[in-house]
Each structure stands twice: as C-alpha cells, then as structure tokens.
Amino acid sequence: MDTKLEQKPLGLYIHIPFCHTKCTYCDFNTYTGLENLIDDFTESICNEIEFWSITDQYRINSIFIGGGTPSYIDVENLEKIINKINSNFKISKEIEITMEINPEDVTDKKALLWKNIGINRCSVGIQSLNDDELKIINRRHTANKAINSINILKKYFKNVSIDLIYGLPKQNLKSYVDTLEKIIKINPTHISAYSLQVEKGTYLNEQVFKNEVVVATDDISAEMYKKTQNILKKNNYKNYEISNWSKNGLLSEHNMKYWKLEPYIGIGPGAHSYLEKKRFSVIKSPKKYIQSIKKIKKNKIINIEEKIRFLKKNTFFEIYEEHNSKNEKLEFLMLSLRLEQGIDIKDFKQRFSQDFDELYLNKLKHYFKNNILEKNNGFYKLTKKGKLFANEVANNFVD
Ligand code: SF4
Numbered sequence: 001m002d003t004k005l006e007q008k009p010l011g012l013y014i015h016i017p018f019c020h021t022k023c024t025y026c027d028f029n030t031y032t033g034l035e036n037l038i039d040d041f042t043e044s045i046c047n048e049i050e051f052w053s054i055t056d057q058y059r060i061n062s063i064f065i066g067g068g069t070p071s072y073i074d075v076e077n078l079e080k081i082i083n084k085i086n087s088n089f090k091i092s093k094e095i096e097i098t099m100e101i102n103p104e105d106v107t108d109k110k111a112l113l114w115k116n117i118g119i120n121r122c123s124v125g126i127q128s129l130n131d132d133e134l135k136i137i138n139r140r141h142t143a144n145k146a147i148n149s150i151n152i153l154k155k156y157f158k159n160v161s162i163d164l165i166y167g168l169p170k171q172n173l174k175s176y177v178d179t180l181e182k183i184i185k186i187n188p189t190h191i192s193a194y195s196l197q198v199e200k201g202t203y204l205n206e207q208v209f210k211n212e213v214v215v216a217t218d219d220i221s222a223e224m225y226k227k228t229q230n231i232l233k234k235n236n237y238k239n240y241e242i243s244n245w246s247k248n249g250l251l252s253e254h255n256m257k258y259w260k261l262e263p264y265i266g267i268g269p270g271a272h273s274y275l276e277k278k279r280f281s282v283i284k285s286p287k288k289y290i291q292s293i294k295k296i297k298k299n300k301i302i303n304i305e306e307k308i309r310f311l312k313k314n315t316f317f318e319i320y321e322e323h324n325s326k327n328e329k330l331e332f333l334m335l336s337l338r339l340e341q342g343i344d345i346k347d348f349k350q351r352f353s354q355d356f357d358e359l360y361l362n363k364l365k366h367y368f369k370n371n372i373l374e375k376n377n378g379f380y381k382l383t384k385k386g387k388l389f390a391n392e393v394a395n396n397f398v399d
Pocket of ligand 1: 018019021022023026027028030067068069102125
C-alpha cells in the first residue's frame with residue numbers, strides 16, 4: 001500500500017512578531033524596537049520546528065509566514081526557517097508558501113530573493129490608496145509606493161494578494177471606491193477587505209475615546225462592503241469567503257484550512273494551532289518564547305499527543321482547549337457560513353452523526369423567507385444580502 005496516500009494535509013503558520021512601527025489599529029502580537037532579538041528568535045523558531053517534526057501522519061501543503069512584518073527581517077533568516085521546515089516535514093509538491101509583505105520593504109532584489117527561497121504567494125498590506133488615510137493610521141508607505149510594490153511583485157509572483165481596510169478615519173465612500181478602482185487597475189489575483197475594528201488597547205481606541213478621530217458608522221461600513229461586493233464582482237473576482245475575493249480560482253489555500261476546520265500548527269510567539277482536536281496558542285512575549293524554547297529544544301518526542309502534553313506541562317501555552325463535539329459543531333457551522341459554498345449538509349452529518357435540518361431548520365425558517373439564506377445543491381449558504389447578517393444567523397447555532 002502507498003503510505004503517502006494516508007498522510008493528511010497540514011498547514012504551518014510561522015509568526016514573525018517584528019514591525020518597524022506600530023499601526024494605530026493593530027492589536028496583533030507584534031513589537032517595535034526588538035530588532036536585536038531577530039537572530040536568536042530565528043534560531044528559536046528553527047528549534048520549535050524541529051520539536052514538531054512530523055514525517056508520517058501529515059504532509060505540509062501550506063505555509064503562511066505572517067506577523068508582524070516578515071518582509072522586515074533579512075532573507076537569510078527566512079531562508080533558515082524554510083530550510084528547517086523542508087528537513088523536518090514531508091512537503092506536498094503543490095505547496096502554497098505565502099509571506100506577508102509591507103510595501104516599503106519591496107525592491108526587485110528582495111522580490112527575487114523571496115522567490116528563490118520558495119515563497120510563491122505574497123500577501124501585501126496595502127490597506128488604502130489614499131495618503132491622508134494611510135498617514136492617520138501610521139502606515140509607513142504612500143499610495144504610490146504601494147502601487148509600485150505590487151507592480152514589482154507581479155514580475156516575480158503569479159499569485160499576489162492585497163489587504164484592504166474599510167471604515168478608516170478620514171475615509172468616505174468616495175475615497176474608498178477610489179482605492180478599489182485603483183486596486184482593480186493593478187489587477188491582483190486576490191483581495192481581502194476587512195471592516196476596521198477598534199480594538200481595546202490600541203492607539204486607535206484611545207484616539208476614538210478622546211474624539212481625536214472618527215471612524216465609519218456601521219451603516220457606512222455596510223455601504224462600503226456592498227460597494228466592494230459589486231465592484232469586485234463586476235471585475236471577475238469571486239467572493240469565496242465573506243471578506244475574501246479571488247480571480248482564476250487562486251484562493252488562499254492556507255486560510256481555507258481555518259475556515260474548514262482542518263489541522264494546522266502555529267509556530268512562534270502567540271501563534272495558534274488546531275491539531276488532533278485541540279486548540280492551543282503559544283506564550284506571546286518574544287523574550288519569554290526564546291527562553292522557553294531552550295527547555296524544549298533537546299526533546300525528540302515522536303508521538304503528536306505526547307508532544308502536545310509535553311508543551312502543556314512546560315507552560316509553553318497561553319491558551320489550551322480540548323474540542324468536544326459541541327464546540328466543534330458550533331465552530332464548523334460558524335466558519336462554513338463565512339464561505340461562499342456555505343454549510344455542507346452531508347459533511348455535517350458525517351462529522352457529527354446528526355441531521356442539520358432536524359436540528360436547525362425551524363430556527364432558520366425566517367432567514368430563508370427574507371432572502372438571507374438559500375439552499376444550493378446540498379449546501380445552505382448566505383445570499384449576497386445575507387452576508388451582512390452572518391453573525392446574527394450564526395447565533396442560532398449556539399445552544
Ligand atoms: S505592519 Fe501589520 S502587524 Fe505591524 S503594526 Fe502594522 S498592522 Fe500590525
């Protein structure tokens with residue numbers, strides 16, 4: 001029997017927590033002024049990869065190097081990390097390797113180096129193509145620099161994704177549509193557009209509290225989302241997930257794992273994993289992370305369950321939960337609802353041995369009547385209008 005056929009696909013997320021400056025809205029686990037840690041950190045990441053080393057049950061088919069700003073660190077560090085993955089895991093031939101890139105880091109020389117170490121998908125944090133909007137959220141690039149960076153990356157990569165944010169301070173419907181139209185002209189293969197969230201602990205939160213900036217109301221954000229849907233559809237982008245659009249089927253393989261509840265390991269401070277029906281995340285502080293890795297470095301545990309138990313025992317995790325079928329069901333439904341294809345009724349029955357219609361159809365009736373939900377070839381999905389009500393519909397799955 002060909003044992004390769006038995007290997008399940010697995011994703012790897014690598015968290016690089018360094019940024020040159022902090023954007024006002026950002027609540028990710030990222031730090032400025034810690035550049036002196038980058039070399040030690042790279043070594044720790046390589047040691048954690050070695051600890052996880054799995055060569056039998058799983059085969060890596062997506063790697064996502066995110067952060068922070070991975071493009072901010074030297075390519076030699078990134079190369080060490082990718083080489084370490086290659087020597088500790090079975091890798092799928094069709095692997096997608098995405099790296100998050102900030103426009104100000106892009107040059108022809110760097111783009112070629114990134115390509116040469118194996119990166120084959122770029123995710124570029126553009127956010128807006130309006131200089132006033134970029135400035136007020138403390139982005140370092142200008143609109144022109146952003147456009148140039150995409151044009152450079154397109155010379156080396158077939159698959160370039162752009163991140164946008166709508167609802168920004170100083171933004172209005174007209175300036176947002178202007179950004180979208182400029183983005184269409186650059187013709188990326190993939191666009192993620194997220195509504196601005198004012199998160200606790202961010203500088204933006206302070207600014208909003210002191211009335212120093214005004215962000216879009218829910219109604220304006222909803223208008224911006226509708227514009228995004230219409231303009232991108234007209235330009236042949238498929239809205240395959242609530243906030244994500246792709247051309248020519250080039251969707252984010254890695255993010256699909258999150259939405260389809262498939263396994264992935266997160267490596268690096270604060271990174272989250274979903275493996276063997278357990279969710280866990282690593283301690284957040286880069287300094288503590290580097291210290292903790294020293295304890296796990298020399299352990300050559302083979303069994304995955306034992307690896308997880310060992311890390312738990314050595315207080316390597318900040319969050320640890322075992323999934324029971326109740327919370328797995330809830331997550332499956334909430335995440336499936338975000339996808340264009342919707343909830344796969346057959347898959348639901350196979351996973352949970354329960355009938356979706358019997359459990360929920362009564363509760364969801366009025367959403368079908370009001371054109372918020374629809375049935376399509378064995379899937380229940382949100383309509384175009386329904387995408388604005390995703391959270392409300394998902395609440396019906398909470399017991
Ligand atoms: S560059 Fe990205 S990760 Fe860094 S502060 Fe800005 S939004 Fe956060």
